[in-house]
Amino acid sequence: MDQIDILVIGAGAIGLACAARLASANRSLLICDREGLIGSHASSRNSEVMHAGIYYPPGSLKAQLCIEGRQRLQTWCEQYQVPQRQIGKLLVAVEPAEQERLELLQLNAQRCGVNLQSLDRHQLRALEPALHASAGLLSANSGIIDSHAYLQSLLACAEHHGAQLALHTRIDRLQLSSRGWHVEGQSLGEPFELIADVVINAGGLFAQQLAGQTDGLRAELVPQLQLCQGRYFSYQGRAPFSRLVYPIPEANTAGLGIHATLDLAGQLRFGPDVNYLQQLDYHIDESQRGIFAAAIRRYFPGLDAQRLQPAYSGVRAKLSGPGEPAADFVIQDSSSHGLPGLINLFGIESPGLTASLAIAEYIAARL
Numbered sequence: 001m002d003q004i005d006i007l008v009i010g011a012g013a014i015g016l017a018c019a020a021r022l023a024s025a026n027r028s029l030l031i032c033d034r035e036g037l038i039g040s041h042a043s044s045r046n047s048e049v050m051h052a053g054i055y056y057p058p059g060s061l062k063a064q065l066c067i068e069g070r071q072r073l074q075t076w077c078e079q080y081q082v083p084q085r086q087i088g089k090l091l092v093a094v095e096p097a098e099q100e101r102l103e104l105l106q107l108n109a110q111r112c113g114v115n116l117q118s119l120d121r122h123q124l125r126a127l128e129p130a131l132h133a134s135a136g137l138l139s140a141n142s143g144i145i146d147s148h149a150y151l152q153s154l155l156a157c158a159e160h161h162g163a164q165l166a167l168h169t170r171i172d173r174l175q176l177s178s179r180g181w182h183v184e185g186q187s188l189g190e191p192f193e194l195i196a197d198v199v200i201n202a203g204g205l206f207a208q209q210l211a212g213q214t215d216g217l218r219a220e221l222v223p224q225l226q227l228c229q230g231r232y233f234s235y236q237g238r239a240p241f242s243r244l245v246y247p248i249p250e251a252n253t254a255g256l257g258i259h260a261t262l263d264l265a266g267q268l269r270f271g272p273d274v275n276y277l278q279q280l281d282y283h284i285d286e287s288q289r290g291i292f293a294a295a296i297r298r299y300f301p302g303l304d305a306q307r308l309q310p311a312y313s314g315v316r317a318k319l320s321g322p323g324e325p326a327a328d329f330v331i332q333d334s335s336s337h338g339l340p341g342l343i344n345l346f347g348i349e350s351p352g353l354t355a356s357l358a359i360a361e362y363i364a365a366r367l
């Protein structure tokens with residue numbers, strides 16, 4: 001039976017970042033993914049925003065790894081020529097009644113070590129004439145990235161250092177043995193087995209399923225998965241904004257509000273919304289146009305709803321359900337579950353893309 005040093009399960013941003021960090025000439029590393037393309041789920045179905053670390057509780061993994069991750073990601077993009085641009089983000093209070101929450105958001109960012117510039121309505125109008133808001137905050141360090149190019153760069157780095165990628169490969173069982181982790185699965189429809197010294201479960205939407213197939217992992221250590229769909233509408237024609245625009249997040253909701261984001265080609269899109277699911281579903285149609293239009297017109301009254309077109313959707317691997325406080329990342333090693341050589345990652349939603357390189361470093365320090 002083949003024996004390898006490290007098995008990384010999941011070829012999204014987190015799994016590929018781990019592979020790029022851990023691959024080396026004297027270490028065998030295999031990346032496997034059940035899909036036929038890398039980054040088939042959350043890593044390629046998001047806003048492609050490089051977050052600054054504004055929203056997350058000080059001291060949380062999300063705050064710590066987002067801030068460190070953005071710095072690492074900026075350096076990575078420069079080194080590997082991954083397209084990105086720091087276009088800045090405006091966080092806005094649409095009405096005066098929201099300004100207190102805007103101030104609390106600024107205080108939270110300061111406690112996390114992130115400085116934001118306060119702007120009044122006149123300064124906002126000077127920056128973005130189409131924007132309606134009473135006050136705002138400018139995050140100069142926020143930006144956008146070509147997520148697909150980033151994924152490809154991670155894979156190229158990992159493969160350059162000896163990693164191998166197996167697509168259409170599903171892991172069905174993990175069992176700890178005297179030789180390491182006994183892995184059973186199917187690749188291209190054919191059963192296989194191997195032994196791995198270290199297993200990193202970066203399965204994203206499927207991480208809990210894999211944890212349930214891990215012998216000896218106590219069920220109470222596996223947080224419940226909450227599938228949360230986020231839909232996006234593109235805006236045809238010339239974009240009215242040159243920066244990201246985020247309204248104040250609505251109280252007791254699971255998202256950051258339907259915001260305006262640009263891609264590197266200048267295409268504007270709005271989203272995501274929050275739609276909890278019972279099963280994985282990427283369907284999007286025009287039925288949500290009216291709801292989107294109403295939310296967007298609060299800060300962009302000049303919206304032409306007919307220019308809104310269904311674009312795509314993503315599904316977040318949340319650990320918090322409707323009405324519950326947002327949950328932190330969960331990264332488990334043997335100190336959590338008592339199983340040597342096993343790393344489990346649960347609930348790696350936003351800002352997972354931004355934090356990916358920092359998450360990889362965090363895991364490397366624990367192996």
